[in-house]
Amino acid sequence: MISPTDNPILIVDDSPTNSTVLLGMLQQSGFKVIVVNSGEAALEKVEMILPSLIxxxxxxxxxxxxxxxxxxxxVEVTRDIPVIFMTALSQTEDKVKGFNLGAVDYITKPLQKEEILARVNVHLNLRNLNKQLAEKTTELTIALDQLQKSQIQLIQNEKMSTLGQLVAGIAHEINNPIGAISANSIYASTYVNELVDHLRLYQQKATEDEISNHAQEIELDFLIEDLSNILTTMREGAMRVKDISESFRIFSRHDNEDKVLFDIHEGLESTLLIIQHRLKAYDKQPKIEVLKDYGKLPLITCFPGPLNQVFMNLLVNAVDALRDYHHKYLNSPKKPQIKIKTALNEEGTHAVIHIQDNAMGIPDEIQEKIFGYAFTTKPVGKGTGLGLAIARQIIFEKHGGSLEVNSTAGEGAEFIIHLPL
Incomplete structure (x- = not known):
């Protein structure tokens, strides 16, 4: 049931007789009623009292x-107030005109009490039901948004936890043997050089023919040169794996409880090293070139692990976009590139990171949707639609920053991160 006192009604009529009759009918039923006798007075009064019905x-x-x-x-504030026209006009076109303007009903003169009360109650009930529905819809929208955010957070936490455990395990397993190889390769190189020198002492006691024949047999000059190269390659390989291991450690940092000082460039480099295999040429796909323009940035206070996940999501999306583009246009002369630029904003309050590709770009009609929950343009099974939603949540909610996209169809996409120092 509606409460008459909570639903003020505005009467707009220049006839004192009609106004008096309506006022008496509605007040007897408990309604709060305001009467004005002109359009100017009605427009002035309506925004002051916001009646439930006119x-x-x-x-x-x-x-x-x-x-x-x-x-x-x-007008926004008065748009949803139901209007019932009162008229002696009976022409259909007048009624159609009123409905087209947004009126909800008509009352014809002379006024009948039962008809007026019935129509007023029906439309007040409808208005209140619509308001309740709108409130419930808002509550449900907020609840759904919170549910999605919670789900994204759970997925993110689980994803980072699983990835962190995996990476930490790999790093631990790699570090021990690589440390041994790296250290022992230096000794091996020294030992071999000493052995070669010692063997040369024996050469001095042999006949020239014997030395010459044996040297030719074992290709001595090549052996000595190649052995040195092999040992150098071993050292470089060991250092490479050690770098990868260090990149895993940086990428999977578990500073999720408290913010710590972090080098943005270190995070970007570790992420690039992890996805290095995806940048190489294969089959008919060309190599993806990464162009870096790193500015001078101070250490920033952040959550390194989640922030690295944002870099990973954006860079992997850029790689996927470039691969899709060059799969579609096999003979395209465009060289696939990812540009990474960092700088301070003009005020010196934020670090700004640009990650840009030169693939197909993002159509205008979906640019507003790409950060939405579970929105993806990838085929079924190729993407969850959570990557950018998680990235925005990490940047906006965990760091108080912003994540934007600029894109022109056919020219690629650019994602811009603003992180407060």
């Missing part, structure tokens, strides 16, 4: 009911 006479001086209704429907 009974509006069509035939008014200076400004008729149609014009008043048109104005009410053009």
């Amino acid at each position: 009974l509006l006479d069509i035939m008014l001086p200076n400004m008729d009911g149609f014009e008043i209704c048109r104005h009410l429907k053009s």
Whole structure:
């Protein structure tokens, strides 16, 4: 049931007789009623009291009911107030005109008490039901948004936890043997050089023919040169794996409880090293070139692990976009590139990171959707649609920054991160 006192009604009628009759009918039923006798007074009064219903006479001086209704429907705060026209006009076109302007009903004169009360109650009930529905819809939207954010957070935490455990395990397993190889290769190189020198002492006691024949047999000059190269390769390989191991350690940092000082460039480099295999040429796909323009950035206070995940999501998306583009346009002369630029903003308050590709770009009609929950343009099984949603949540909610996209169809996409120092 509706409460009459909570639903004020505005009567707009220049006839004192009609106004008095309506006022008496509605007040007897417990309604709070306000009466005005002109369109100008109605427009002034309506925004002050925001009535739940308006009974509006069509035939008014200076400004008729149609014009008043048109104005009410053009203003945000009064747009949803139901309007019931009161008129002696019976022409169908007049009624159609009123409905087209947004009126909800008509009451014809002479006024009948039972009809007026019935129509007023019906439309007040409808308005209150619509308000309740809108409130419930808002509550459900907020609840759904919170649920999605919680789900994204759970997925993110689980993903980072699993990835962190995997990476930490790999790093631990790699570090011990690589440490041994790296250290022992230096000794091996020294030992071999000493052995070669010692063997040369024996050469001095042998005949020239014997030495010459044996040297030719074992290709001595090549052996000595190649052995040195092999040992150098071993050292470089060991250092490479050690770098990868260090990149895993940096990428999977578990500083998730408290912010710590972190080198943005270190995070970007570790992420690039982890996805290095995806940048190489294979089959008919060309190599993806990474162009870096790193500015001078101070250490920033952040959560390194989640921030590295953002870099990973954006860089992997760029790689996928470039691979898709060059799969579609096999003979394209465009060289696939990812540009990474870092700098301070003009005020010196934020680090700004640009990650840009030169693939197909993002169509205008979906640019507003790409950060949405579970939105993806990838085929089924190729993407969850959570990458950018998680990235935005990490940047916006965990760091108080922003993540934006600029894209022109056919020219690629650029993601811009602003992180407060």
